[in-house]
Amino acid sequence: MNFSSKLIEQAVAEFSRLPGIGKKTALRLVLHLLKQSTETVDIFTQRISDMRHQIKYCQKCCNISDDVLCNICANTHRKHETICVVENLRDVIAIESTQQYQGVYHVLGGVISPVDGIGPDQLNVQALLNRLQKEPIDEIIMALSPTMEGDTTIFYLSRKLHEINPSVKISALARGVAFGGELEYVDELTLARAMATRRPYEQFLVSPDK
């Protein structure tokens, strides 16, 4: 694309570096900002800059936080004996929005992926192992994405955690057909596994918070 302005070109290049944003969308965003007042754009850039420069991570669960402890770890009403291991803040938000989980979290910051050069040392694994040694943990729930990398990470973590405390209960999210989906569109692997790991009918009558 031939822009009439170097300033526009650079701003478009910056936006199109963001995930899922191509050149055309980037140009649309740039032209939108150009129509806004300078004050509005100053607030936009300032808030993004503040976010990057002032952000802290919770010393306990490694989640993004404005303080030493995030508001979930600081909440004494939550069950601190149950840790849900997730990949990032988005997963915390997803689980929190179900309003079913009462425990606390541990944010790994990713999953083990040798192809991308991400091993346990690049993730918040040691912090999780330290928590198991210091805190009175009953159960650790692996809520990682049902992918090859997610499963590898679950396998690796389970082994490490069991080495520290063989009696800790380690569980993972149930796998099966999604609620509301049409059976004919479910992929073969999921359907085969859901069939093999079928459960007694009565269990479906139990409400999720029991």
Add this chain to the structure above:
Amino acid sequence: MNFSSKLIEQAVAEFSRLPGIGKKTALRLVLHLLKQSTETVDIFTQRISDMRHQIKYCQKCCNISDDVLCNICANTHRKHETICVVENLRDVIAIESTQQYQGVYHVLGGVISPVDGIGPDQLNVQALLNRLQKEPIDEIIMALSPTMEGDTTIFYLSRKLHEINPSVKISALARGVAFGGELEYVDELTLARAMATRRPYEQFLVSPDK
């Protein structure tokens, strides 16, 4: 959505104010920027800030420019007797990328839309009328979107331009079925108009730059 951090919440709010970006996408962009180095994010915010604060508009065609004249108006090899009237920079880029148009442009900055409170005074209309009075113009091509607002704008501009110079040729983009489309999916209005304004077959054999 319950974010664990006020800084994240504010940055997400800023991003989701952009057109076509919802809360989930905004969060994805924020978390992406959070993973980048502070230098990368500083360049991001700086370039957007520079773009907004330092941008100029071409004194002739009102297009976005880094200088007094944009690089199209400053180009002596272009046909300055033909003006193509467009809505914004995106349309200039779209027409330039066809590599067929040799004339210059005039950027209106929008189209007349009473519903949105946009009248001729909010657009670069007077600048266009002034150009017709001062410059030796042969033809003015209306390349506005084929919408109700676009057609209203074409009608209004044509009348005003004819008042100044009744001999100036005013044309508009051809309307009809799009190249490569399936006929059965063309909307009724377009198909009816394309039928009514059908052209001799030989004209299609003429290459577009003749």
